[in-house]
Amino acid sequence: MKTAIILAAGKGSKLWPYNEYWPKAALPVAGKPVLHRMIGHLKSLSIERIIVAAAYLDKRLKSLCHGIEGVEVVSLPSPQGTADTLERLLPMINDEKLLIVYGDIVTTQAAMQSFIRQSSESGSDADLLVKPLDKDRAQDWFCANVNNKMVLQIYGHPRPHYVNHRLLGVYAVRTAALQSALAQNPGFMTNVNVGVMPPMEAALEQSLQIMIEDGLRVTAHCAETDVVDLDKPWHLLQAAQLVLNDEIKALKESSIPDSAAIHPSAEIKGQVVLGEGVIIGRNVQIKGNARIGKGTIVDNGAIIGGNSVIGDNCVITDYCRIGDFSVIGNRNRIGHCAEFEGITFDNVSFTHYGEVFGVVGTSTDIAAGVTVGVLRFDDLPQMQKVQGRTEYPEKFGNAVYFGDYARTGIASLYMPGVKIGSNSVIGPAVLVEKDVPSHTLIHLDQQQLVKKEWGAHRYGW
DSSP states (O other): OOOHHHHHEEGGGGGGGTTTTTTTGSSSTTTTEEHHHHHHHHHTTTTOOEEEEOTTTTTHHHHHTOOOOOEEEEESSSSSHHHHHHHHHHOOOSSEEEEEETTEEEEEEEEEEHHHHHHHHHHEEEEEEEEEEESOOOGSSSOOOOOOOEEEEEEEEEOGGOOOOEEEHHHHHHHHHHHHHHHHHHOOOOOOTHHHHHOOOHHHHHHHHHHHHTTTOOOEEEEOOOOOOOOOHHHHHHHHHHHHHTTTTOOOOOOOOOOOOEEEHHHHHOEEEEEETTTEEEEEEESOEEEEEEOEEOTTOOOOSSEEEEOOEEEEEETOOOOOTTTEEETTTEOOOOOOEEETTTOOOOOOOEEEEEEEOOOOOOOOOOOESOOOOOOOOEEEETEEEEEEOOOOOSSSSEOOEEEOTTTTOTTTOEEEOTOOOOOOOEOOOOOOOSSOOEEEEEEEGOOOOOOOOGGGG
């Protein structure tokens, strides 16, 4: 198995507000695009040819893959689902067996290595990477009923009592068998429970179900480490935590180039990997393992939490605090007692007080005194609305999600779980209690202010 297809043609609409400027495969996780992570895994496992199927924002994917040997991006006009995409690409494939990976999958190299080894040894017509349902809601995913590693049925977004495993979007399939099953695909997922309403999209999973019905051998392999599907905004935080645990928490030794400088008053309690020209200045505290990119300055009492990543050419200074398991993008400025935990994309500014937990999009300005609430008044888990559907995130539902190129006003407040659309502006002192659409300005109208007489007489004089 020397060829892989990465399916990256979808619009990722459930990931709003981050789908407007990003195809999901391009999104940064722990400082590296999802697509680059998967390409790195595959190339290290002797996959020689990688085809990236693109459609939505395909130029961004082509830019990311430019110059990478053995990787080609194929733009497809108006694909009608994953099965349709594969049917168009299959004439380009000469291998007996093909690896298929969804472009929004974040996992570890160990998980991919184990799957490829097991699939090469199984002798099956198709091999599927799966995980037990556990706390996952079956209704959110393609799922399977598995018995003794054999896949008996594949369902689209079923009720939980029909299935025991969730599919993870990594498949190894015999090319000839796949070609036949794609030709039989009816154009939507027919294997659903009564009352389920499938969209008119040709799903690869329906073709895998056709292979089972044709009597072919389809085998399930449980993932040895976690796999995160970037489907909703909070999955960005889950994916970052997975990678940080795998790459940063596991650091055994430091790497400090000669061009880096560490002030004697700085306190470093873990292992650090520093880029060229990094400056760790006076009274800085790094409370655990960290990776800090080239040209970044961390100075004047800044506090960096454990298992964190800071990008290139940042200025992190003046007693600001970065929480544990945080990822700061390139060219960020964070300072003067600002407190942040979560993920920032590139070119974010948060330079004066405030407390923010969540994800902050590209070139977004977090003003002085911006505060994010993380606890509901009834102390219950935060619900989310995605395309009108109620979601119950297992983790990170109470984070706030700022889109790309947004601006916030001084002392604006954000209730747990709200999402702020791209190219939006939130005025000073605004309390944001629900999602803000993209391209929206919200501010207080001064005419609503209450004006009363005040003076010494109010104090009893």
